[in-house]
Amino acid sequence: MAEVDSLEALAPYLGTLLVRHQKTPELMRLWLELAAAASRQDHPAHGYFVDRYERSRTHVTRRLRELEAEGKLREGLGPDSAATLFQAVLNGLQAQWLLNQRLDIIEPLNRFLDLILVTDD
Numbered sequence: 001m002a003e004v005d006s007l008e009a010l011a012p013y014l015g016t017l018l019v020r021h022q023k024t025p026e027l028m029r030l031w032l033e034l035a036a037a038a039s040r041q042d043h044p045a046h047g048y049f050v051d052r053y054e055r056s057r058t059h060v061t062r063r064l065r066e067l068e069a070e071g072k073l074r075e076g077l078g079p080d081s082a083a084t085l086f087q088a089v090l091n092g093l094q095a096q097w098l099l100n101q102r103l104d105i106i107e108p109l110n111r112f113l114d115l116i117l118v119t120d121d
Contacts, residue, residue: 015106057083
């Protein structure tokens, strides 16, 4: 969300990011496999993935707190939960796409954003 300067730019930015990831499915697969393997505490990359997800979640939470203050986060959804859901949706969509590369993952991402964010349109 660092490269996004407005709420309206978020969905197109994320869509572009996912399309870019789709161009290198083997790297996407490797990343997901490493993340799953690193869930074991004795895995050499465990600390890296724990730290990376925490930094990412903290960054997204911070931005969602700003959106909440602007009245742009759906009422009843806290920034912490929304950030965790955000990560889960991005990872889950990519995993599903790896299993079925005909699957449209951009539209579900956009609908998810519609569920958690309030826009002016």
